[in-house]
Amino acid sequence: MKKFKIIAVSFLISLAASCSLDILPDSSVSNDSYWKTQNDVEAAVNGIYTQMRNQLDSWKWIYWFEARSGNMAQGMTSCGIGSYIENEITPSLNDVSWSTLYNIVAQANAVINNAGRAEFHDTAVHDKLLSEAYFFRAWCYFQLVRLWGDVPKITNFISSLDDPQLYPERSPKDEIYQLVLDDIAKAGELNTEKSIESRNRVSRAAILMLQTEIYLWMYRVEKASDQYLAMAETAVDEVLEFPGLQMLGNYRDVFETENNSEIIFALYYDLLENTSQYGTLLCQSSTLVPEEYRNNPIPVNNSNNRIKFSDSFCSRYLDKTPGDTRASYICDEIESGGTVYRYTLKYQGEMNGNTRAFTTDTRMYRLAEAYMFKAEILALKGQDAEACSMLDKTVSRAYGNDRFYSAKALTGDDLMDAILDERMIEFAGECKSWFDLIRFGVVFERVEKLIGRENDKQGNILYLPVHNDSISRNTKIKQTPGYEN
DSSP, X not given: OOOOOOOOOTTSOOOSSTTSGGGXXXXXXXXXXXXXXXXXXXXXXXXXXXXXXXXXXXXXXXHHHTGGGTOEEEOSSOOTHHHHHTXXXXXXXXXXXXXHHHHHHHHHHHHHHHGGGSBOSOHHHHHHHHHHHHHXXXXXXXXXXXXXXXXXXXXXXXXXXXXXXXXXXXXOHHHHHHHHXXXXXXHHHHOOXXXXXXXXXXXXXXXXXXXXXXXXXXXXXXXXXXXXXXXXXXXXXXXXXXXXXXXXXXXXHHXXXXXXXXXXXXXXXXXXXXXXXXXXXXXXXXXXXXXXGBTTTBOEESSOOOEEEOHHHIIIIITSSTTOTTHHHHOEEEEEXXXXXXXXXXXXXXXXXXXXXXXXXXXXXXXXXXXXXXXXXXXXXXXXXHHHHHHHHHHHHHHTOXXXXXXXXXXXXXHHHHHHHHHHHHTTTSSOHHHHHHHTTOHHHHXXXXXXXXXXXXXXXXXXXXXXXXXXXXXXXXXXXXXXX
C-alpha cells in the first residue's frame, strides 16, 4: 500500500500564464489569515506536489522532454505530437505555454515567502519543508530556462495588483541559471538528513541528484568552469553512499514495484487521487488491437493510441545489443493481419476492474541514473577504465555480465557514445532523452529532423516559442527570436 497522500490546497496561487492576473491567490483565504501553524505550511507544501502532478499533464512530459529527440513516433491515431517529432513548433500550439511550470513556481513561492510566519515546534521540520519548496522552484526554473531560454523571473508571493512582478519581462537566462543554482544550494543546506523516509517526497538524495544534473548541464552546455564538474561529482558521490538505495536485479521490477530500493524520488499516483500518469499516451487503444491480444500481452485502454517508440529508436538503441533483457519490456511488437502493433509495458499502471488506470509513479530519479551520472563525470575527467566500471553497475542486469563495458575497455568518444546510448535505453520513455542529447552535444547529429538546422530560427531551434496567449496577456513579453511569424 502506498502511504503518502497528497493534499490539494485550495488557497494556493493559480497561474494561468506567467503574466496573468490569475496569479492572485483565491480570495476565500487571504494571505493574512493563513500561515499561522506548522500544519498550514505542511498543507501548502503538499499542494506543490499536487501541482506537479496536475499541471504537468501527460502531454507536457512527453512533448517537452521526449518527443523532440526522435525516439517517439506518431501512434495509430493522429495527435499534436507531430509538430514536436518534426521539430516544427509554432507559438499557437497549446503545449508551448509555460503557465504549467509557473503554476508550480507560484506554489513554491507561497511557501518560500511565508513559511517563516508560521509557528513551528521543531525547526528541523520547518527546514525540511522549505527545502522541498526550493527544490521544486529550482527544478521548474531549470526546465524553463532550458526550454525557453530567457524567461520571466517571479520569486514573490504575488497577492496584490501592486506587485512589481505582476507583469514581468523575460529575464536573461544567466539570471535564471543563477536563481536555479541559488535555490538548489539552499535546498541542500536546509536538508542534511541522510535517509529517505518516503520515495514520494523530496529527500536530500533527490536534491543531490538535481544538483548533479544542474552542475553537469552548466559544465557541458553553458561552458561553466571545472568547478561545476567537481561539484557534480561531490553531489553524486554522496548519493552513491546513501543508505537504503540498491539496484534491483530485474528491470521490470523497477517499474512494477512501487517504493522499491532503486527509486530515489517518484511522483505519486493512486486510484483514489490521480490516474493520468503519462503512460496513458503510450497505451494501445482497445478498439484498434485485436481482441485476442488485449492486455495479453498488449496493454490497452479506452483512449486512442497516439504515441509509440520510433523506428529510429529501435534500430539505433533498442536493437543495439542482442540479449538485452530490457528490450522487450521497453518496446515489443506483434504482427496481426498485416498490421504491426508496437507497445510498451513501462508505466502501464494497473487494471481497475475492466479499465486500465495509469497509476505507476513517475520515476524522476533512481539509482541507475546516479551510476550513469558518475560514469559520465569520470569519462569527462579522462578516467575511462573507472567510467566503464561504473557504467557496468547499471547495465550488468541487462546483459548478465558484470564487466560488459570494462571488458571492451572503451575510451574517449566511443565511451561517451556508449554512456549516451545506455541512457537512451535505460531511461526510454522516462522523459530524459531530449536534454540528454543536448548535454552530450549530439542533438544535431542524432535527431534526424534537426540535422543541418543549427541556424534555424536564428539559432533558437532548440528553444520553444512563447505561447501567443502569454504575449497577449503581457505586452512586455517578447517572442523568442526566430518565432515571430
